[in-house]
Amino acid sequence: MTLTDDWFTEICPESGSAFSLQVKRKLHEERTPFQHIEILETTHFGTLMVIDGFIMLSDRDNFLYHEMMSHPVLFTHPAPERVLIVGGGDCGTLREVLRHPEIKQVTQVEIDERVTRLAERYFPELCEANDDPRATLLFADAIRWVKEAAPGSLDVIIVDSTDPVGPAEGLFSAKFYRDCMRALGDEGVLVHQSESPLIHQDLIRAMRGAMREAGFSRLQTILFPQPVYPSGWWSATMAGKGGPLNLFREEASRNKPFPTRYYNHAIHRAALAMPEFWGEKVDCSTLSR
Amino acid sequence: MTLTDDWFTEICPESGSAFSLQVKRKLHEERTPFQHIEILETTHFGTLMVIDGFIMLSDRDNFLYHEMMSHPVLFTHPAPERVLIVGGGDCGTLREVLRHPEIKQVTQVEIDERVTRLAERYFPELCEANDDPRATLLFADAIRWVKEAAPGSLDVIIVDSTDPVGPAEGLFSAKFYRDCMRALGDEGVLVHQSESPLIHQDLIRAMRGAMREAGFSRLQTILFPQPVYPSGWWSATMAGKGGPLNLFREEASRNKPFPTRYYNHAIHRAALAMPEFWGEKVDCSTLSR
Numbered sequence: 376m377t378l379t380d381d382w383f384t385e386i387c388p389e390s391g392s393a394f395s396l397q398v399k400r401k402l403h404e405e406r407t408p409f410q411h412i413e414i415l416e417t418t419h420f421g422t423l424m425v426i427d428g429f430i431m432l433s434d435r436d437n438f439l440y441h442e443m444m445s446h447p448v449l450f451t452h453p454a455p456e457r458v459l460i461v462g463g464g465d466c467g468t469l470r471e472v473l474r475h476p477e478i479k480q481v482t483q484v485e486i487d488e489r490v491t492r493l494a495e496r497y498f499p500e501l502c503e504a505n506d507d508p509r510a511t512l513l514f515a516d517a518i519r520w521v522k523e524a525a526p527g528s529l530d531v532i533i534v535d536s537t538d539p540v541g542p543a544e545g546l547f548s549a550k551f552y553r554d555c556m557r558a559l560g561d562e563g564v565l566v567h568q569s570e571s572p573l574i575h576q577d578l579i580r581a582m583r584g585a586m587r588e589a590g591f592s593r594l595q596t597i598l599f600p601q602p603v604y605p606s607g608w609w610s611a612t613m614a615g616k617g618g619p620l621n622l623f624r625e626e627a628s629r630n631k632p633f634p635t636r637y638y639n640h641a642i643h644r645a646a647l648a649m650p651e652f653w654g655e656k657v658d659c660s661t662l663s664r
Numbered sequence: 665m666t667l668t669d670d671w672f673t674e675i676c677p678e679s680g681s682a683f684s685l686q687v688k689r690k691l692h693e694e695r696t697p698f699q700h701i702e703i704l705e706t707t708h709f710g711t712l713m714v715i716d717g718f719i720m721l722s723d724r725d726n727f728l729y730h731e732m733m734s735h736p737v738l739f740t741h742p743a744p745e746r747v748l749i750v751g752g753g754d755c756g757t758l759r760e761v762l763r764h765p766e767i768k769q770v771t772q773v774e775i776d777e778r779v780t781r782l783a784e785r786y787f788p789e790l791c792e793a794n795d796d797p798r799a800t801l802l803f804a805d806a807i808r809w810v811k812e813a814a815p816g817s818l819d820v821i822i823v824d825s826t827d828p829v830g831p832a833e834g835l836f837s838a839k840f841y842r843d844c845m846r847a848l849g850d851e852g853v854l855v856h857q858s859e860s861p862l863i864h865q866d867l868i869r870a871m872r873g874a875m876r877e878a879g880f881s882r883l884q885t886i887l888f889p890q891p892v893y894p895s896g897w898w899s900a901t902m903a904g905k906g907g908p909l910n911l912f913r914e915e916a917s918r919n920k921p922f923p924t925r926y927y928n929h930a931i932h933r934a935a936l937a938m939p940e941f942w943g944e945k946v947d948c949s950t951l952s953r
Contacts, residue, residue, distance in 0.1 A: 378675070378682060384667060391686035391708030392891075393667060419680030436862060573725060573891055600889060600897035602681075602862055607896015608889035637939040645934035650926040 383415055383423065385430050387605035390574040394430070394603065396420050402497060407489040409542050414497045420603065422497050424465065426490070427541060430603045434498070437467050440568075440609065441501075442638040443599040444535055445471035446631075447646060448566040448613055449478075450623045451595075455530040456480070459558070461517040461546065463535035464490030467501040469510060472533070474633035481510050484521075486542055488514035518545050524558035532559060534567035539578065547582055552589035552614065562617035565591070569612040571605050572598055576656045579610060583658065586614040595620035596657070597646035599637070621647050672704055672712065674719050676894035679863040683719070683892065685709050691786060696778040698831050703786045709892070711786050713754065715779070716830060719892045723787070726756050729857075729898065730790075731927040732888040733824055734760035735920075736935060737855040737902055738767070739912045740884075744819040745769070748847070750806040750835065752824035753779030756790040758799060761822070763922035770799050773810075775831055777803035807834050813847035821848060823856035828867065836871055841878035841903065851906035854880070858901040860894050861887055865945045868899060872947065875903040884909035885946070886935035888926070910936050 378384065384395040396417045403414040413425040421434025432440070445468050449455050456479040458472050464485035472481050485491055491512065495502045505512065513520070521532070532555050536543040545551055546567070555565045565586070569579050583594050591614035601609035613620045628640040649658070667673065673684040685706045692703040702714040710723025721729070734757050738744050745768040747761055753774035761770050774780055780801065784791045794801065802809070810821070821844050825832040834840055835856070844854045854875070858868050872883050880903035890898035902909045917929040938947070 378667060378673060382682065384682075384684070386667070389708075391706060393671065393673075393684040393686075395673070395682040395684065397680035397682075417680060419678075573889070598889075600862070600887075600895075602895040602897060606889070606891040608891060634940070636941045639937075639940050641937035642939055645937035648928075648930035648934035650931055651923070651928050652925045 383417075383425065385425075385428060385605075387574065390605060392605060394605065396423060396433070396603070403493065405489065407487050409487040412489060412493060414493060424493070424497070426537060429538060431537070432465055432467065432498070433603050436602050437465075437501070438636040439599055440601050441467035441471050442635050443597065443646065444468045444533055444566065444568060444611055446628070446635065446638045447597055447611075447623070447643050448531055448533060448564050449475050450628045450643060451613060451615070451620055452531050452564045453562055453617070453624070457528065457530045458482070459484065459521070459524075459529050459532045461521070461532065461534045461536060462486070462543065463533065465494040465498055465501055466491060466505055467498070468533055468535045470501055470504040473504040473507050473510060476632065479509060482513060483510065484513045484515055484517040486514070486516055518551055518554075521551065521554045521558055524554075526557050527560045529558050530560055530563055532563070532565045534565065536568060538570070547578075547585065549585040549588040552586050552591065556590050556616065559616055562615075564613055564615040564617070564620065566611050566613045569596060569610045571608055572596075572610045572650070572657070573606045573608055579612065580657050582612055586612070589614075591615060593618070593620045595647065596649070598649075599646055672706075672714065674714075674717060674894075676863065679894060681894060683894065685712060685722070685892070692782065694778065696776050698776040701778060701782060703782060713782070713786070715826060718827060720826070721754055721756065721787070722892050725891050726754075726790070727925040728888055729890050730756035730760050731924050732886065732935065733757045733822055733855065733857060733900055735917070735924065735927045736886055736900075736912070736932050737820055737822060737853050738764050739917045739932060740902060740904070740909055741820050741853045742851055742906070742913070746817065746819045747771070748773065748810070748813075748818050748821045750810070750821065750823045750825060751775070751832065752822065754783040754787055754790055755780060755794055756787070757822055757824045759790055759793040762793040762796050762799060765921065768798060771802060772799065773802045773804055773806040775803070775805055807840055807843075810840065810843045810847055813843075815846050816849045818847050819849055819852055821852070821854045823854065825857060827859070836874065838874040838877040841875050841880065845879050845905065848905055851904075853902055853904040853906070853909065855900050855902045858885060858899045860897055861885075861899045861939070861946075862895045862897055868901065869946050871901055875901070878903075880904060882906070882909045884936065885938070887938075888935055
């Protein structure tokens with residue numbers, strides 16, 4: 376079977392696989408100072424944002440990624456109040472973070488303002504919390520912002536970045552994680568999206584190594600489905616300065632005062648379960664056990 | 665980005681999505697009395713079997729599906745000895761079932777002998793247990809076989825079928841499940857692959873309805889990743905005559921005397937966790953709670 380012209384295809388060269396969505400029409404396309412952005416209307420996945428040829432999010436399944444980038448880390452930190460989101464320009468993670476009433480301030484540092492402006496236009500539901508008085512949206516280089524942040528001034532850092540090529544490359548380094556370490560308080564937790572547990576095992580291992588090198592004593596990768604990303608199976612890796620990251624405020628999670636579509640306390644526990652291959656292929660240390 | 669000729673593409677029309685794998689060469693192709701089978705050599709996923717245009721399995725990720733079709737149901741039944749596999753011609757599920765030393769007999773009823781003959785040739789590692797004296801491979805119509813099976817003669821039935829179109833259609837019906845019900849002993853458990861939890865919610869709901877209609881008092885769907893199937897997120901639904909299916913022989917699972925690559929007791933528990941949307945979209949009853 377071959378695809379006709381009305382399909383958008385993302386090739387994942389490192390796994391010789393490709394994922395395609397059928398497209399009704401192109402809603403927008405522009406080249407920003409940082410990247411090339413397309414907004415497409417698909418037949419079954421709603422609106423789609425593509426950056427530099429990589430699918431960022433669709434209406435239909437972004438809830439999986441956004442909920443799993445925010446709620447697990449926030450229910451893991453014992454008392455999160457001050458949050459930094461690095462990247463996250465579509466504002467879907469920001470919306471989820473702001474659902475937690477205990478959060479006092481969220482700063483989002485996205486390098487490309489156009490991502491947020493286009494999200495406001497094409498994904499308005501993800502941006503519905505942008506005017507929350509607890510939120511500050513900055514458009515700047517997050518690597519520099521974190522380096523200059525006051526020590527111990529953050530409880531949680533969420534790195535909601537693109538893949539480790541292009542503008543996001545510097546975010547996957549011990550140097551950046553060391554700056555995060557310094558900016559976080561004693562119980563601070565960082566979480567960074569860490570690609571596919573099937574395809575990107577080397578990358579996850581390297582990220583975990585860089586986090587350890589930066590001084591984080593606790594690591595925990597979480598796993599979840601994400602159909603529009605390569606392999607449909609995705610991960611995020613938490614790195615912490617305080618207690619174990621495989622424990623969380625389960626009672627608070629069970630009684631969360633806001634709706635979700637994927638996340639709940641049972642899904643949180645489930646996301647902590649690692650496949651048998653994990654020990655051999657990814658986690659050669661005992662730090663996360 | 666468009667794909668050149670050296671890609672195999674499976675379109676999933678009901679979700680306007682497609683998944684492609686890069687192909688080195690075609691190893692085999694034939695039309696059997698039942699279906700059209702292709703064996704392809706991919707660049708990164710090893711050997712691939714395609715039936716009627718649908719990807720059945722790849723070397724790289726079939727361990728996910730085969731382990732999750734066998735180990736959860738076998739650790740859920742209190743003392744499984746007699747197993748029937750419906751379909752399962754590639755023998756990957758059979759191999760996993762035979763890893764359990766307590767299993768005394770496994771009958772596999774596959775309608776198309778050519779699937780098994782091609783698996784023996786192109787997926788020899790999946791067929792390495794085919795000569796186990798506990799295994800009987802039959803090539804026949806499983807719907808008829810189950811109808812004629814002695815009442816109470818089976819502990820576990822694993823329906824490792826293709827999608828509910830073509831030869832497998834009759835397997836997704838209350839009539840077939842009723843025959844399974846009769847063939848199962850008092851604590852008997854049936855498990856049937858039940859497609860994507862994101863894309864096929866209507867089908868899963870209908871399957872669960874048919875299982876209830878057939879008289880099964882307990883239902884439990886389990887979730888797991890399966891990159892080569894639509895959405896990369898897959899499910900299997902268990903239906904039981906005995907105790908709750910969200911409990912399992914966890915100590916035995918923890919001490920399993922055989923290797924796996926995905927399944928372990930923590931993954932088993934994780935597979936039982938249902939997303940928030942489940943109650944609203946799929947499980948409108950309380951039977952599985």
